[in-house]
Amino acid sequence: MKSSFVIVGCGKVGTAMGRNLINAGYRLIGLSCNTQESAQKAANILSTDNFTKASWEITKGVDIVFITTPDGVISNACNEIAQKNGFDNNTVIFHCSGALPSTILFSAKACGASIGSMHPLQSFAVGCSDATFKNVIVTIEGEKDAVNAAKQITEDLGSTCLTIKTEAKTLYHASAVVASNYLVTLQDFALKLIKKAGISGDDAFKVLSPLIKGTLSNIKNVGTIKALTGPIARGDIETITKHLDEIGEKTPNLLLLYKILAQYTVDIALAGGTIFDSKANELKKVISL
Ligand SMILES: NC(=O)c1ccc[n+]([C@@H]2O[C@H](COP(=O)([O-])OP(=O)(O)OC[C@H]3O[C@@H](n4cnc5c(N)ncnc54)[C@H](OP(=O)(O)O)[C@@H]3O)[C@@H](O)[C@H]2O)c1
Structure with a gap:
């Protein structure tokens, strides 16, 4: 059985990632946004009833958490979930920023989670939730478990995986x-x-x-x-x-x-x-x- 996942920040990239993962057999547990309206909209696109503004309510017990909020709030969004004990020991947490290192997710490590980043080297514009990850370069870095999970995910999505040193991201x-x-x-x-x-x-x-x-x-x-x-x-x-x-x-x-x-x-x-x-x-x- 493919891994379960949650999208925290289900905007352009989150929705496209969610759809591609579902098509590849991954199990969407739920999603969150900053506002209930956005969450409802994304939930309609991804056909889930489990949406919220309170990310930590849906992340517990999930295999993979994607934090696809805007770059400026990734660290805080992760911290908020970690403080509410919303990550499990075996959870893998990814963000999708190209500019930021995976280390900004350090707060999740206190829960024993593994952290990484997966950056799709593609432009996702408004209204393109059907964008495919097939043949897209996805650049990854992070801890060993996260990198291994990212390699499997990119293979399942039909993407091409590129590994990069954390310090080279900028x-x-x-x-x-x-x-x-x-x-x-x-x-x-x-x-x-x-x-x-x-x-x-x-x-x-x-x-x-x-x-x-x-x-x-x-x-x-x-x-x-x-x-x-x-x-x-x-x-x-x-x-x-x-x-x-x-x-x-x-x-x-x-x-x-x-x-x-x-x-x-x-x-x-x-x-x-x-x-x-x-x-x-x-x-x-x-x-x-
Ligand atoms: N767009 C691209 O072409 C592209 C390409 C590669 C990588 N990326 C990366 O992907 C990530 C997401 O970018 P995007 O373009 O998809 O952004 P976006 O369309 O603006 O979506 C961001 C989402 O995050 C939600 N959000 C904001 N603060 C939140 C919080 N504290 N908790 C939960 N959800 C929150 C927003 O909800 P509301 O709508 O309710 O405010 C929105 O649904 C960024 O790291 C970006 O660098 C983007």
């Missing part, structure tokens, strides 16, 4: 933020420029989309250094100067961001050998901050 998470959140930022930047060029709001993303997909495919096939094309890779100072002039005139608040990205891009072009030091220095002068 940089690991910074990388995830750049890869996902700042990709959104970059696309927003590109969309603002193309709209200024007269392409309508509805068409703007459609126009850029094949370029974005092609570039991602190139990165996958040949890596970032060789995937770089465009004016900086060619050492085309004239074109970069025109960009700077036009952006400075039409969208001056975006000029600094363009320059910072261009500076970083010059180093990629140098590493790729498509430009040499003298051209790189000329470019860096033109795009100086």
Whole structure:
């Protein structure tokens, strides 16, 4: 029989995790949220009658507790349950934060529980409770029993498990933020420029989309250094100067961001050998901050 589990903080990740675990045969015992309304909503999605605001009422005797509250309250939520003696000796407690170490769950150790973190390297947006964990990278760290349980869970979910050192989590998470959140930022930047060029709001993303997909495919096939094309890779100072002039005139608040990205891009072009030091220095002068 598969393990029993409880979700403490059943929002975007908690609901998706709950659904995927249920589909994999795990037994949902109950869930909790900060408010009764949210708990009721999540309970409807996961088809359980056992929901509450008082997490410690549902955690006792459960094999696995997922604390999927916002990062800032994970430690307190765990502490509150531990103080009310809500964890058992063999319970495994996980949080799903990418930035925080499993050690923030230390209060559960007084009850003899094992602590770990399981971070799905995926973006879960509002209304995506049906998101699958299949083929998602789940990064894990923590105590031995917790890590072993996490390996089994990821296998059962069809996810790919990546183990990481506890002390490496902050940089690991910074990388995830750049890869996902700042990709959104970059696309927003590109969309603002193309709209200024007269392409309508509805068409703007459609126009850029094949370029974005092609570039991602190139990165996958040949890596970032060789995937770089465009004016900086060619050492085309004239074109970069025109960009700077036009952006400075039409969208001056975006000029600094363009320059910072261009500076970083010059180093990629140098590493790729498509430009040499003298051209790189000329470019860096033109795009100086
Ligand atoms: N979203 C993502 O893309 C993503 C990806 C990977 C990892 N994560 C991690 O997953 C965790 C959850 O993030 P999320 O995006 O799912 O957050 P979320 O959608 O805001 O959900 C948080 C849930 O926690 C509940 N909650 C807040 N305080 C609580 C408490 N003291 N006790 C019990 N429940 C409480 C909230 O209830 P109310 O609704 O009643 O306030 C809500 O149901 C975080 O650690 C985050 O870093 C998120």
